[in-house]
Amino acid sequence: SYEKMQNIWATNIISAFAPHFKEPLLIHDGKMQWLFDHTGRRYLDMFGGIVTVSVGHCHPKVSEAAAQQLNTLWHTTNIYLNPKLHEYAAKLTSKLPDDLKVVYFVNSGSEANDFAVFLARLHTKNSDIISLRNAYHGMSYVTMALTAQSSWRNSLPLAPGFHHTMNPDVYQGLWGGSHCRDSPVQTTRHCDCKPDECNACDMYYGQLEEIFKYSLRAGNLAGFFTETIQGIGGVVQFPKGFLKKAYELVRTNGGVCIADEVQTGFGRTGEHFWGFEMHDVIPDIVTMAKGICNGLPMAAVVTTPALAQSLKGAYYFNTFGGNPVSCAAGLTVLNVIEEEKIQENAHVVGTHLLKKLAKLRDQFECIGDVRGKGLMIGVEMVTDKETRTPLPSNHFVDIWDDCKNMGVLIGRGGLYHNVFRMTPPMCVTREDVDFAVGVFEAAIQKHQKVF
Numbered sequence: 488s489y490e491k492m493q494n495i496w497a498t499n500i501i502s503a504f505a506p507h508f509k510e511p512l513l514i515h516d517g518k519m520q521w522l523f524d525h526t527g528r529r530y531l532d533m534f535g536g537i538v539t540v541s542v543g544h545c546h547p548k549v550s551e552a553a554a555q556q557l558n559t560l561w562h563t564t565n566i567y568l569n570p571k572l573h574e575y576a577a578k579l580t581s582k583l584p585d586d587l588k589v590v591y592f593v594n595s596g597s598e599a600n601d602f603a604v605f606l607a608r609l610h611t612k613n614s615d616i617i618s619l620r621n622a623y624h625g626m627s628y629v630t631m632a633l634t635a636q637s638s639w640r641n642s643l644p645l646a647p648g649f650h651h652t653m654n655p656d657v658y659q660g661l662w663g664g665s666h667c668r669d670s671p672v673q674t675t676r677h678c679d680c681k682p683d684e685c686n687a688c689d690m691y692y693g694q695l696e697e698i699f700k701y702s703l704r705a706g707n708l709a710g711f712f713t714e715t716i717q718g719i720g721g722v723v724q725f726p727k728g729f730l731k732k733a734y735e736l737v738r739t740n741g742g743v744c745i746a747d748e749v750q751t752g753f754g755r756t757g758e759h760f761w762g763f764e765m766h767d768v769i770p771d772i773v774t775m776a777k778g779i780c781n782g783l784p785m786a787a788v789v790t791t792p793a794l795a796q797s798l799k800g801a802y803y804f805n806t807f808g809g810n811p812v813s814c815a816a817g818l819t820v821l822n823v824i825e826e827e828k829i830q831e832n833a834h835v836v837g838t839h840l841l842k843k844l845a846k847l848r849d850q851f852e853c854i855g856d857v858r859g860k861g862l863m864i865g866v867e868m869v870t871d872k873e874t875r876t877p878l879p880s881n882h883f884v885d886i887w888d889d890c891k892n893m894g895v896l897i898g899r900g901g902l903y904h905n906v907f908r909m910t911p912p913m914c915v916t917r918e919d920v921d922f923a924v925g926v927f928e929a930a931i932q933k934h935q936k937v938f
């Protein structure tokens with residue numbers, strides 16, 4: 488029963504999280520963009536199991552492929568050749584630029600980034616790793632150090648050699664002060680550039696230069712990690728050109744560039760299959776997880792033959808990486824993305840959703856910013872548009888909870904936990920997102936007078 492489950496959650500499950508929402512939600516089953524609770528009530532899933540259900544809950548073709556593989560071969564580990572592993576590796580690498588053709592299979596985003604740290608250090612024989620403020624790269628004990636949000640880092644000594652510099656958050660700005668070089672008002676918290684248009688934000692790049700000049704020992708750079716849109720950090724998009732310049736600086740200093748595509752990969756951003764494509768850069772290492780397998784455990788690190796070569800003579804192993812059932816499902820996810828034009832749908836429906844949310848932003852004082860690409864959208868909630876002060880948590884949760892009560896599940900993120908994240912399964916339709924926006928509007932309307 489529902490009560491029994493609540494009890495088990497409280498006593499038998501280790502979790503740093505309280506269940507989402509005021510009353511815990513018991514999800515019993517899912518179908519494409521819909522989730523159903525224990526009473527059979529239907530919810531539109533606008534979060535996709537944290538950006539993971541890419542082509543739809545229990546997508547029939549993916550379920551069928553996994554079921555077939557379950558009756559064929561479950562596991563050997565990668566000490567033997569296995570047709571699904573090889574077919575999948577070939578298909579997955581065909582989705583990347585030519586030079587990125589060697590894949591190492593792991594089981595989670597954290598493990599993928601952990602391996603990327605290892606590879607970058609092994610290849611360069613250096614140890615310093617740079618990541619950006621707001622970054623989330625995982626919760627293994629090494630990636631906890633790579634992750635740059637204090638709330639995720641715990642009060643413990645973390646792995647050494649990790650450095651964080653400012654992220655180009657065009658909306659909240661640098662250190663809460665103006666970040667735009669030629670902004671006329673240096674005392675404001677922000678400039679009014681849109682990420683795609685903001686060419687004046689060299690300050691962020693300047694911050695990166697600073698860390699090279701003043702914090703790092705010369706000649707000791709191993710790698711530079713970024714998401715290509717920051718996800719948990721609050722759907723933060725980087726100004727045009729930032730990543731390209733950063734990659735040049737990193738490579739000049741002997742480091743390799745790592746793109747964490749755990750959230751942004753597999754067509755999520757609509758126009759591009761990989762987020763790095765929108766920045767016009769080619770990373771040396773790409774890490775991927777989440778949407779890769781529609782919710783089954785699977786993750787991968789793809790790199791160049793030159794970097795992969797540095798693994799010769801080193802030891803690295805995991806038992807489950809490249810599991811045949813996950814490979815069969817992952818292969819089918821890639822086919823479904825092509826056959827059902829999932830990426831195009833993310834672009835079209837995502838653009839529509841972004842426009843509708845932008846209208847709400849113009850209507851409500853508490854919606855400070857609407858941003859994102861494809862079906863990776865963030866809505867930053869504030870007390871007022873002038874100060875951009877993050878909306879206090881209790882108000883945020885009121886809206887969030889009411890959306891749930893009206894049948895729409897949304898995600899949460901941001902440095903101040905004040906960003907609604909909309910990242911539904913990419914099979915979602917225009918009608919679905921119209922429904923979601925209607926519910927969101929009604930929830931805000933209900934609560935706006937108390938802000």
Ligand code: PMP
Pocket residue numbers: 537594595596597598600623624625626714718719747748749750776777
């Ligand atoms: N990188 C990014 C960008 C993520 O969002 C996450 C998970 N939210 C991870 C890495 C870690 O992935 P996992 O939880 O599968 O370990």
